[in-house]
Amino acid sequence: MVTGTAAFDLTGRTALVTGSSQGIGRTLAEGLAHAGATVIVHGRDAAKAARTAEEIAAVSARPVFSAVFDVTDPAAVDAGVTAIEASHGVVDILVNNAGIQRRAPITEFSDEDWDDIVRTNLSSAFYLSRRVSRGMVARGSGKIVQIGSVQSQLARPGIAPYAATKGAIVMLTKGLCADLAPHGIQANAVAPGYFATELTQPLVNDEQFSAWVRGRTPAGRWGDTKDLVGALVFLASSASDFVNGQTIYVDGGMTAVV
Template identity: 50%
Template structure:
């Protein structure tokens, strides 16, 4: 019997995948058999990531575009659909962080953060969904956050953006499930990535996190692999509008 987690023959576009959690999820999808399309704005970093992933035997394409630029997105989606093949799986992972107390938060950074974390999910999903709807199937997975359901000091705009990503995920599921699409979110807890480098190098925060997380440690990027493969696969055929927390039980404890 074929494995319900086998993604052979599927094509997956992962935004923000030249490093960190995006690259880790792309690797997991490739290991499950999918052809992966990596994306980032930095063409040099993107090319290096694609080369490294291809060296493992994966089938990889690199398409540089800015997830905040609709014209760039539309051109890229058309190129992928026409030249690489139908997008079966979309992982909206591009994101950014900026830390500041809310009263001092630069307005231009607020706009940039919302555009990158939230508006990009709509920007990319809309044109991709139109192709998926015409085919009657497709998987969309949005990267939410532990902060989709809570907040911490100095990251209020980030928390707001990720709460909105969680709810637009539910809205996409409601609108597109009748057309055969599955739309779900993954909410990572604290993972040791470049985005969190300033926190992981802070002894006080590191001690607090290890004490606060029941599993007693940071997450490793590769530990998102099972979640993304599951939601992208036939094993999750009746899961829609769900936010899957991958956080070492952080959100389960008071």
């Protein structure tokens, strides 16, 4: 058994991070690269994903590649993962990070927006986990990390569908544990609180909302995306080999208090 800081070393492992050409996903991909992993940046824009991969490689001195496929299309997921396996072997670490948000009162929420959220936030995690875990099962090891949210257990007006998908991610994670733990695979989730990113910048700039976030969060601030890296590296490494089916809330204490 590897112990000490060596248990967190990801050297020799290949990590696929969906939706990692920007925002939280990019920081997660960079964090895995700094921990020693060979990272595959994924996105919908080929040029952007390739550029992000180059930038992460430059700062981490690690090999970083890119992949482009539609995570909401099971056939595209199968083809994309098959191509990755042909080039890099079976993925050691899968991070299901791709996600979107739509806001509207429930009485006005459209079918199209509901379908988009479910496909992107939940179905994609199922498709990727199903496909990648086949290789993991055959090999007898692997790490799957879902990106949840404080909305996995807390609701706010206007985002009921988003909260529903993130709550489902918690149970999907438990289900993956039940199916995959006997094969030496660990499936866990990281659930961020309110983080400052490109996508949340309008909320960060809204002083009334920012004041609410600071007041509601015991740490008294928005999260920095780098705050997520430690939890991810732990769940992606040998240090968490006996941790399975769990959700770690990285939220400055928000879900711990009322």
